[in-house]
Amino acid sequence: MKSLPRRALNAARFRGRRAAARGRVTAVALADRATGAARRSVPAPVRLRLSRTFLRPSQSSMVAIDQLLLGAQGGLSPKEFSQATGDLLWPSTPLAAGPHVQLLAADGALTDEQILASPYGQLGLRCLKTSGSYFWADAPAGVVEVARDFLARKESSSYEPRANQSGPADPILVERIRGSEYFGVLDGHHRIALAYAAGETTVPVTVKRTTASTPLQDLLLRMSWLDGTKELYQPLPAPELERGWTLVRQCTDRLEKMQAFLSARGISPGSYLDVASCYGWFVAQMSAAGFLAEGVERDPLAQPLGSAVYGLPASVVHIRQCEDFLAAAGRRWDVVSCFSLLHHFALGRGTIGPAELVRLLDEVTGKVLFLDTGQDHEAWFGTSLAGWDTPRIAGFLAEHGTFDEIINLGPDSDGVGPYAGNYGRHLFACIRH
Known part of the structure; x- marks a missing residue:
């Protein structure tokens, strides 16, 4: 009984759309026909209940x-x-x-x-x-x-x-x-x-x-890391996302730190790779700054989203597990970024350990690796990442990489609103002379 009204209404709408495409009826007439056809196809008890929902005028x-x-x-x-x-x-x-x-x-x-x-x-x-x-x-x-x-x-x-x-x-x-x-x-x-x-x-x-x-809303809700929640992990300029969708990570704070550091060190635009690139916001921003920018992301929906929203060619976002991509890369990028990923490996959620991930990131970095990660001062990681603080992370990067300098560029600005008590992750610049 529950499927009958939907089937009848969909059939009426389909017939109406075909007629509309041929210019025979107006939009309001279509709506009236669809509603009337559905009403006639529904048994009386069900019809009474439906009259208070989608069959109302x-x-x-x-x-x-x-x-x-x-x-x-x-x-x-x-x-x-x-x-x-x-x-x-x-x-x-x-x-x-x-x-x-x-x-x-x-x-x-x-x-x-x-x-x-x-x-x-x-x-x-x-x-x-x-x-x-x-x-x-x-x-x-x-x-x-x-x-x-x-x-x-x-x-x-x-x-x-x-x-x-x-x-x-x-x-x-x-x-x-x-x-x-x-x-x-x-x-x-x-x-x-x-x-x-x-x-x-x-x-x-x-x-x-x-x-x-x-x-756009439907695609975002299908992305693997959201689990149906209305959260945005990078800025998306769409009016229907302004209310009811929460921007988790500002991203502009990290970008400003990165660009200021590169400018101060006299590092001109070259090649760039964003590991776990999400929607592709950093790829687009670094491309606009003159870099030959690429990203790697596990979710295949990142390609159509990045193409539609940021104008990224599908070829610049590689759909693959990041550890597999890095292991097979066989090359270096001048600048590499890896945001909010390392702690997942520290928690045992990857196919390799955190030390191996740092080693792989080290191998593909030509000049600078920008990295941040979840830390133990965050409410949701107080126990699971105990001891994973700013000095410990800096030491971990120095121990498992071959960088000449590890510089702390300061925390992000994401620990506000519903995320107060979390985030505030420090961004590190790992330098190769």
Whole structure:
């Protein structure tokens, strides 16, 4: 009995999306059909219970345009469109920064070629290709025609920013993004963009009662070290992560210490390797600083995430256990970093011991190794890492490496908020002259 309503609703939605891709019905009509079909397929007792959840009518509301994300396109849901186009961040992009608004902001008259080359033109071609709404040979002309009509509506001020207050059959339809203050747009992108171009800051919308997550949120929750928790281990610039997701490690504090040290020592950009590179934030930052930067990370989801969020080529993040990668490297990088990894080996969680990990890191380091690790002053390691303090770690690095200097650059800034009493890990620079 529990699976019947979901199956019926999904089937109705699938049929509705196919019809929408062919331009036969409006978004609101789709919603009504899906709801009605599901209601008719559900037995009466179950129907009564469901009426208090996803079969309830949607809610009308005024929403700030800055809270609206691009959402659905081309008759596909946000997740379907993201998957079909390989664009992980499309559903996470503010509509005000999207291609609809960009087209309206263009200066002067646009040629057909300029329209097709614009983000809006490229979006139109992607939509037609994924939905099959046009014969492909007619697609460019169709995109240009729609774009020119869109631009003409701006010039004639026919944006109707408050259209659904006067009772039309096709309101702007949005859905709440789970764990955030944002909404994904399901229908009405052009009307919102026209309202924004006209100086409006809010628009009337119809908000679905159900909520949805974005593909970025889903990917993060699948990453192996999170175990379903809403924690970020490196900065990720996405609006739906601003509230409800905790940034565990600032990262900027370590980067500033690293760059200041390299500058003071006169070490110019060369090759760089981040061991246990997580999402790839340090790889991206060091690449921007002029380094030929790479990372190694065990979770294969790090590649699509780093590519989408930081623009990293998949080839610069090696998916492998770090100890296996280091043992087989057969080369050195000028600068190597290894953050918050060594203590896992000290706790017996690796395939080798902590001394062997230090030896492997030593072998691949050409000039400087930057390293921090969990320490015994942290509440969660007070017993398990007893004696693993700053002087002990410095001595351990000197004993098992061949570095000429071990310099303590000071603690991180992560021991705040829910992590008070933890972190404050000291960053060491291990130097080879």
